[in-house]
Amino acid sequence: MIRQTSRKYASAWEQRKLGEIADKVTAKNLDGNITEVLTNSAEYGVINQTEFFDHAVAKESNIAGYYVIAPGDFVYNPRISATAPVGPIRRNTLGIHGVMSPLYTVFRLTDAVDGTYLSHFFKTNGWHGFMKLEGNSGARSDRFSIGDATFFEMPIPVPSSSEQHAIGSFFSRLDNLITLHQRKRLWFAK
Template identity: 50%
Template sequence: MKPKISFKGFKEPWEVSTLRNFFSKVNEKNARMLYSAVLTNSAEYGIIDQRDYFDFDVANSNNISGYYIVQPDDFVYNPRVSVTAPVGPINKNELGYIGVMSPLYLVFKINGINKDYLCHYFKSNKWHKFMRISGNCGARFDRLSISDEQFVQMPIPYPINSKEQQTICNYLEKIDKLISTASSRLASLKQVKEASLQAMFPQKGETVPKIRFKGFEEEWTKVKLNDICFKKASNLSESSLGQDTGQYAVYGASGYLQNISTFDIPSEYVGIIKDGSGVGRTKVYPAFTSILGTMQYILAKEDNNIRFIAALFENIDFSTFISGSGIPHIYFRDYGEIYVMIPSLVEQQAIASYFTSLDKQIALQTQRLEKLKQIKAACLDKMFV
């Protein structure tokens, strides 16, 4: 037994054991109330402090004497299922301190195998089939019920050579660091954009922004939104696209759909979702493209820059214009009447160039992050059995 991808120099076959051979259940409870940090096992973030996850204490600090004590490097199984953890997550306590967890969790120690190797194995989906066969979903279908005796029968494939175990860990940890760095970089860029949107546009009662490009000193002009842009409807529906092919892209609320042989708009425009989920979300789309009828074209009037308008739109709270008791809608006839502040066309162009550059950086960093996540997923699939 060998994985699809293995590191050079390791020729020994892999073995399969049961989790029972490495497992010892933690039964020690917080009876003397020695520990107050209540932990949670998140599918997305791993084991974290409850206060970091929820921003408040979910558990009553006076009622945690029956909670299990979780030491550093202890493993925890959370039976709650989700899209990201279809059989519930298993994670290792990497916080570096002792906490407590609800009796709803299964807490256990691991010996006889590299803990980090096993931690990475549990990030894969290789053990999910066993859990689906051995467990049962609860009445609400949000929790997997599996006995301890069944749980410890889980097969664990692993390389006999401990150096190979560590080599796998080292490689995956490098990818994790790259993902973490890319994620932090993306978050920083988004924070810069959010701050820029606040600082580079006048706030309520102001006639100039806090930050401006050198050379611009004139006060901004107060106008109605419909003085600088206008809307155009789309008659396209997803079903009407059919098998049409061509060189012109069509976009929907979720992104690119397909190419067709015609286009609606010969210039850049802002697409705004006017109906349904995501109503009010905007994005700049390229020239010679089209959007579906659940969206609307926003086009710049003469002497106005569409990318400046796009940035301006990101400062508008469209939720205040939502109507409809079922499917939410927004109408240009409503939000087009609001007053906004605008500068000269030259200053609009300078602001537009800045946000265009920032958006490109965000898009590139998003692509890099997604690529790294794809690489990680492929490694988890091919480096484990």
């Protein structure tokens, strides 16, 4: 007897450009109403600047030129590190509005792409090849250089909505499980 298996997700994935599913955030903090200064760390993601640097790097007098970042927005940090060879792209999961230095590229999804799926995609190196081909390390060896127009040409694999949700949920549960085991290991080491 031949056993038939059904494939829950058999549809082909689309290849979309980042600029087709997201827009660059250009709104500045001109009125100075938002004072929560955020940064994007390869290791910790989008976090409060004072938590990362142990002090405020930005001054209230100069954050008027910073981009306003909303919950769910993505941030590209061009700073190169051992864990982020072309710089990290992370999502604002803090649930708050903040401001981000204009050295970073902030973008917001405009199409029906699952933000959790895309967040996990950017934790892979699946987009690094494009960056290495289209950009360069620039004059400063610790910064990656790529123009906005080129950056938003980045190809993004986009499965069906239900598959995006399933992938995002799977990797979120996996991340939570890893964090739980790390905490247990630290607790037992005490």
